Amino acid sequence: MNKVESFQNKLIEFSDKFDRLAVRYDHTVNNSSELENLIDEYSKFVTNRSNHEAWDLLGHYDSNDILQLVVDLRRKSAFCVAIMEKYRALKLHEGNAEITDYFKNIESCIEEEFGSFQLSSDSKVLLIGSGAFPMTPILIAKRTRAEVVGLDIDDEAIELGRSVVEKLGSGLKIRLEKRLVEKLEFTTEATHIIFSSTVENKYDILDQLYSLTNEHVVVAVRYGEQLKSLFNFPLKEVNAQKWKLVEQVTRPDHLFDIALYKKA
Ligand SMILES: C[S@@+](CC[C@H](N)C(=O)[O-])C[C@H]1O[C@@H](n2cnc3c(N)ncnc32)[C@H](O)[C@@H]1O
The missing domain is CATH 1.20.58 (Methane Monooxygenase Hydroxylase; Chain G, domain 1)
Incomplete structure (x- = not known):
């Protein structure tokens, strides 16, 4: 063979x-x-x-x-x-x-998520695809004290995620919702948005976010190319009238890489 x-x-x-x-x-x-x-x-x-x-x-x-x-x-x-x-x-x-x-690999990725667009305690972070174990919201809120809202389409993930936050992130400004971006007021206030890598329609939602978000928002799309595309949905072309790729954070040993977008 x-x-x-x-x-x-x-x-x-x-x-x-x-x-x-x-x-x-x-x-x-x-x-x-x-x-x-x-x-x-x-x-x-x-x-x-x-x-x-x-x-x-x-x-x-x-x-x-x-x-x-x-x-x-x-x-x-x-x-x-x-x-x-x-x-x-x-x-x-x-x-x-x-x-x-x-999980060790994923958690070490979160550190460098926003490259040169760093988070502060005033940031408002929206995570699309928060999962049943919302390590991204917890790590971000703990480290920066920023407000974080996580969205998921799966009822059980939201329910389990909330109980994890109660246990590991009590006192932090974290909210998990089963809601679409267009139905969420926080979307317009968000300073930073993160897409989980395993959200298949992330580029459709990114396109939709253009009209729902403020002009300064930074969007981090987690992705994987080549071999890593076996475990991640890869990069896609964006509408150049809407979004501009401003930075890429690539790390060969990490499970996903990050593409940062700002409004064109
Ligand atoms: C397992 S979690 C996070 C995984 C991993 N930490 C990552 O960065 O990809 C991915 C979550 O995204 C959710 N999800 C998938 N498509 C989604 C969508 N369109 N909107 C919101 N959540 C979605 C899934 O239900 C799942 O709970």
Whole structure:
């Protein structure tokens, strides 16, 4: 078997495992460890430089099956990461605050989120895709005392997220809502907006945000290209009349990179 074939087989194996473990989520921590191990393994795989060559070679195969495999993996891994955040939230309730390699990697990304557009205690931060374990709101609010609002489309993520904030972020200005950006007053006040990397329609929402936000807003879109696009929705072109890419924060060893936009 050549290098590309074994790489492709590894992707198929990941895809099958994501399918198998996603359906085992039963709103308890019963099946957490297998999924946590898989996501830790996948995190290492997508940041492993020695996989770059096989990824590049794979790109030369103009095959619909391979394109579909990549699209499926991106969606399946996003779905499983959302479940893993639920496991972490449920474990916190049980008094177990262990932290996996995936979460360590994500938390170290948050430090540099806004590049030269730093946050202060006066900032108003909107996070789209806050998840069941809202580490971004908690870390930002703790470090800067800024006000943070997190949005999610998943009821269970909001419910678990609120209980995590109550436990780890009490006294901080954090609010989690199941609300669309256009239905939220805070959207117009936001000084900084962050898109979670695993929000598939982030560029559609960014386009929509143009008319809903103030002129000074800075938007951080988390993304992953090439090998990292197996675990992140990649960059897209923006309407140049609306948004301008002003800075990119790229870190090869981190799970996602960050593109910063301001109004054109
Ligand atoms: C798992 S979390 C955060 C994951 C990771 N920390 C990151 O940066 O991508 C991603 C959350 O985004 C939510 N989500 C997906 N699409 C969304 C959308 N259009 N609006 C709001 N939340 C969304 C999911 O329900 C999920 O809870």
